[in-house]
Amino acid sequence: DQQVKQNSPSLSVQEGRISILNCDYTNSMFDYFLWYKKYPAEGPTFLISISSIKDKNEDGRFTVFLNKSAKHLSLHIVPSQPGDSAVYFCAASADYKLSFGAGTTVTVRA
């Protein structure tokens, strides 16, 4: 049972434009949400997180938005850069257990 879903397996965006990645979850017990970025042959690296008591968290070019009523979160990357090309995983935490989405492959075009 996939409790965290990323419905877009891929996203292509032009350099300098905004990348928007979406994630939906079903478990209302999740209280912490994270985004990870993964390059081939490497483990995922932490990008940004948000607590369930907030609706927005910003860190440089990365902003995560949380809509608890819709059980939806999104990651905005502005402006997109070629180095942002990677697989992005959305994750949700409950009881020290992380549940991950299937990932979205982002390709930034020059």
Next chain:
Amino acid sequence: KAGVTQTPRYLIKTRGQQVTLSCSPISGHRSVSWYQQTPGQGLQFLFEYFSETQRNKGNFPGRFSGRQFSNSRSEMNVSTLELGDSALYLCASASGLHQDNEQFFGPGTRLTVL
């Protein structure tokens, strides 16, 4: 600070065999989690160990087991390997003291079952 290390990086086994994977967390971290990554499935949680005790477990069969040693190093064992066990196995370490502690991932062990 050294990162999370996993050994071996690559492994080829045949059906029916067993395998043991190792993970050394970041110094000072007491929590180690294991994940299986397969194409299209994202990362599936296997289990989490904190101070040598399994604190949480995912929905994997009993063929998948783990343990954690007093120095926080962890091993994962898969017995009676099946073709479907071919995957990238990732471990992640965290301080484990708070739910929102960031998890740091190792590079993974690529297991191929023939």
